[in-house]
Amino acid sequence: MKEIDFETAIKVVIVGNGAVGKSSMIQKYCKGIFTTEYKKTIGVDFLERQIEVDSEDVRMMLWDTAGQEEFDAITKAYYRGAQAGVLVFSSLDLDSFKAIETWKQKVENECGVIPMVIVQNKIDMIHESVIASKEVENLTRKLRVPIYRTSVKENVNVNEVFHYLAKQYLKQV
Numbered sequence: 001m002k003e004i005d006f007e008t009a010i011k012v013v014i015v016g017n018g019a020v021g022k023s024s025m026i027q028k029y030c031k032g033i034f035t036t037e038y039k040k041t042i043g044v045d046f047l048e049r050q051i052e053v054d055s056e057d058v059r060m061m062l063w064d065t066a067g068q069e070e071f072d073a074i075t076k077a078y079y080r081g082a083q084a085g086v087l088v089f090s091s092l093d094l095d096s097f098k099a100i101e102t103w104k105q106k107v108e109n110e111c112g113v114i115p116m117v118i119v120q121n122k123i124d125m126i127h128e129s130v131i132a133s134k135e136v137e138n139l140t141r142k143l144r145v146p147i148y149r150t151s152v153k154e155n156v157n158v159n160e161v162f163h164y165l166a167k168q169y170l171k172q173v
């Protein structure tokens with residue numbers, strides 16, 4: 001009899017202030033496209049991508065906030081059953097950096113302790129950054145969450161974020 005392969009699916013929530021690059025990151029990772037045209041939502045609940053991690057097939061399901069974060073109105077359905085989280089801020093937006101701790105709290109309140117990463121996006125604009133790297137270091141140490149510096153625009157480190165989360169998730173199951 002043929003053995004049935006149960007594929008692992010991981011729901012990943014991607015949170016952070018508006019305009020930090022969350023939708024762009026989801027589009028880039030799942031569809032391979034980037035647009036500079038400011039676009040609030042991707043119009044669907046989530047996009048997915050199949051990857052292989054430690055010889056296991058994993059289906060990464062990336063959930064978009066669909067702009068709900070602007071009104072502090074992210075629904076419980078958004079967080080429900082999430083197994084990993086990405087906390088995104090932009091190198092060009094100090095407020096988005098200051099909000100990271102609150103975002104982590106929100107994810108933990110709704111999902112408990114799940115693998116998370118902090119993402120500093122738009123590093124292609126690092127020369128215009130308004131956030132001292134020492135501050136970033138201090139925060140990641142305080143929150144005990146690893147950081148990835150990404151440019152969705154130039155496709156730097158995006159795959160690594162989700163590969164890391166999948167690995168962390170598989171470690172605990």
Ligand code: GDP
Binds near residue numbers: 020025037040121
């Ligand atoms: P969201 O509101 O967090 O989902 O942010 P969006 O994905 O809509 O992105 C907001 C704006 O930032 C858009 O104009 C994107 O093209 C731009 N953006 C996203 N990622 C990057 C990046 O890595 N570098 C640069 N320079 N712009 C980016």
